[in-house]
Amino acid sequence: MISSVLPTYNRAPLHFVKGEGSWLIEADGRRFLDMGAGIAVNALGHAHPALVAALTEQASTLWHTSNLYHIPQQQALADKLVDATFADTVFFCNSGTEACELAVKMARKYFFEKGQPERVEFLTFDGSFHGRSSAGIAAAGSEKMTHGFGPLLPGFKHLPFGDHDAISASIDDKTAAILVEPVQGEGGIRPLPDACLKGLRDLCDEHGLLLVLDEVQCGVGRTGRLFAHEWAGIEPDIMMVAKGIGGGFPLGAVLATEEAASGMTAGTHGSTYGGNPLGCAVGNAVMDHITAPGFLDDVNRKAGLLRQKLEALVAGHPDVFQSVRGSGLMLGLVCVAPVGDVVSAAYDAELAIVPAAENTARLLPPLTITDEEIAEAVTRLENVAQAIQSKESVAL
Numbered sequence: 321m322i323s324s325v326l327p328t329y330n331r332a333p334l335h336f337v338k339g340e341g342s343w344l345i346e347a348d349g350r351r352f353l354d355m356g357a358g359i360a361v362n363a364l365g366h367a368h369p370a371l372v373a374a375l376t377e378q379a380s381t382l383w384h385t386s387n388l389y390h391i392p393q394q395q396a397l398a399d400k401l402v403d404a405t406f407a408d409t410v411f412f413c414n415s416g417t418e419a420c421e422l423a424v425k426m427a428r429k430y431f432f433e434k435g436q437p438e439r440v441e442f443l444t445f446d447g448s449f450h451g452r453s454s455a456g457i458a459a460a461g462s463e464k465m466t467h468g469f470g471p472l473l474p475g476f477k478h479l480p481f482g483d484h485d486a487i488s489a490s491i492d493d494k495t496a497a498i499l500v501e502p503v504q505g506e507g508g509i510r511p512l513p514d515a516c517l518k519g520l521r522d523l524c525d526e527h528g529l530l531l532v533l534d535e536v537q538c539g540v541g542r543t544g545r546l547f548a549h550e551w552a553g554i555e556p557d558i559m560m561v562a563k564g565i566g567g568g569f570p571l572g573a574v575l576a577t578e579e580a581a582s583g584m585t586a587g588t589h590g591s592t593y594g595g596n597p598l599g600c601a602v603g604n605a606v607m608d609h610i611t612a613p614g615f616l617d618d619v620n621r622k623a624g625l626l627r628q629k630l631e632a633l634v635a636g637h638p639d640v641f642q643s644v645r646g647s648g649l650m651l652g653l654v655c656v657a658p659v660g661d662v663v664s665a666a667y668d669a670e671l672a673i674v675p676a677a678e679n680t681a682r683l684l685p686p687l688t689i690t691d692e693e694i695a696e697a698v699t700r701l702e703n704v705a706q707a708i709q710s711k712e713s714v715a716l
């Protein structure tokens with residue numbers, strides 16, 4: 321008999337009932353160190369006092385009005401994002417998937433209004449993830465996500481990750497945009513080298529294409545800059561944001577230049593909940609924290625500390641771990657042992673980590689993690705490695 325919750329997830333046998341900072345408390349009382357942060361969502365950890373205050377204050381004042389009216393919290397958050405980034409304008413939605421939907425619509429509308437309605441195609445990359453809507457799965461294109469869900473939304477060309485020549489050769493008079501994650505998340509924490517991101521920007525400029533970045537996972541301070549593309553010194557035309565921006569409250573956004581957004585006039589897009597007072601109250605508090613002087617410097621310092629400790633862990637256990645990769649506090653442990661075994665052994669060690677493609681375990685801790693918690697996480701990973709090694713020696 322089907323479960324009352326649609327069985328689309330393979331869930332771990334864990335039931336968390338409370339969160340405190342970097343810690344998750346299981347129904348049985350065990351305290352898990354949370355190195356997953358709800359898949360890079362709880363950017364300021366669990367139950368951060370500033371976010372709790374922002375949400376409860378807004379909850380006792382006004383929850384929802386719809387976008388029939390002005391929403392001051394939404395205006396404030398848009399102003400903050402415009403001040404802090406390349407963008408001239410922001411649309412708010414409730415998830416990364418919805419951000420992808422608008423990014424695709426906006427790029428197509430841009431060329432339509434420019435009198436080039438044939439430019440509808442997106443170049444996207446192997447291993448990418450852009451959400452589970454019809455546009456999102458068509459953009460990613462993997463068999464795993466698209467199987468049985470045809471006909472797929474047309475207009476996406478899938479290319480090998482980071483193969484500049486293949487990308488260049490695929491551009492024709494139907495191409496509208498290049499859509500890419502600066503650091504692939506679900507794909508196994510694969511950073512696109514800065515030179516490659518610069519190369520994509522150059523290609524877009526050369527051919528009059530839009531560069532659309534998916535920073536749903538790697539954005540909002542995760543890599544040690546407010547947005548990951550800043551490391552490459554380039555700017556996109558359109559950018560998708562979600563996950564960390566709401567700190568755990570469902571919130572997404574599409575940021576764009578005035579030029580790229582020029583086709584999106586009144587009536588061309590909308591959302592009932594998008595940019596509601598609750599989500600934006602929390603989003604404002606998240607942005608205030610992440611852009612406060614010194615916050616990202618501290619993220620970078622801690623990222624260096626975690627990476628150094630992980631390099632030592634990998635060197636000490638070459639039969640369990642192969643390498644560390646990623647950027648800032650978005651790190652991947654490429655495993656030799658099956659990543660499923662590593663993640664289960666981590667649960668046994670009361671440590672939450674997140675599996676990804678390419679046999680990689682993701683470490684995406686709250687950006688507020690302390691030095692002591694970083695040391696504790698690596699100690700627990702040492703125990704994980706030892707547990708896997710002793711299991712393997714028994715099996716031999």
Ligand SMILES: *Cc1c(COP(=O)(O)O)cnc(C)c1O
Nearest residue numbers: 415416417449450451505536537
């Ligand atoms: C999670 C994710 C999405 C989808 O976001 P949802 O909020 O789950 O809809 C899109 N792109 C990337 C890169 C993501 O990591």
